[in-house]
Amino acid sequence: MAKEYKWGYIDRDGRLAIPPRFHDAWGFSEGLAVVKLEWASGYIDRSGRFVIEPKYQYAGPFNGGRALIQTDGMWEYIAPSGKSLSTPTPHRPADASPAPPETGAPDPAPVFSEGLAPMPKGRKYGYIDESGAFVIKPRFIQAEPFSEGLAPVLMDAGVKS
Numbered sequence: 001m002a003k004e005y006k007w008g009y010i011d012r013d014g015r016l017a018i019p020p021r022f023h024d025a026w027g028f029s030e031g032l033a034v035v036k037l038e039w040a041s042g043y044i045d046r047s048g049r050f051v052i053e054p055k056y057q058y059a060g061p062f063n064g065g066r067a068l069i070q071t072d073g074m075w076e077y078i079a080p081s082g083k084s085l086s087t088p089t090p091h092r093p094a095d096a097s098p099a100p101p102e103t104g105a106p107d108p109a110p111v112f113s114e115g116l117a118p119m120p121k122g123r124k125y126g127y128i129d130e131s132g133a134f135v136i137k138p139r140f141i142q143a144e145p146f147s148e149g150l151a152p153v154l155m156d157a158g159v160k161s
Helices: none
Strands: 005-011 016-022 024-029 032-037 040-044 050-056 067-071 074-078 117-121 124-128 134-140 150-156
Touching (some): 005 024, 050 067
Antiparallel strands (some): 124 134
């Protein structure tokens, strides 16, 4: 039986903060993070609870109290409550914030955030401090930078801690 890998979040000590259950995950922005279940994106808080259920084809990070979403091909801005802040339009607004980075292999140079950077060792990722020492041992399939004290990591969905 093949392993199922999902995204979860760890804290700065490497402890599992939000169990792996997402098909994709991004960093936190203004207290919320975009996550994906199957095809739909939504927003979670730092406890992993959905604040805005996954229902969007695209969901961007919050910036200035608003986030760009796409539903049924229509683009609009929403508030952290999920309430619409604009009239839906078929075109992505020109003033839209950039999309969350695509997941995949990180840049070869370490990307430090909050004093730590994801770094591969063999086939696993951990986190190094600015001296280059691993402070969170390599045990993740993929790892992203820290944001607001948590970092998205891809791991075996059966892992509990």
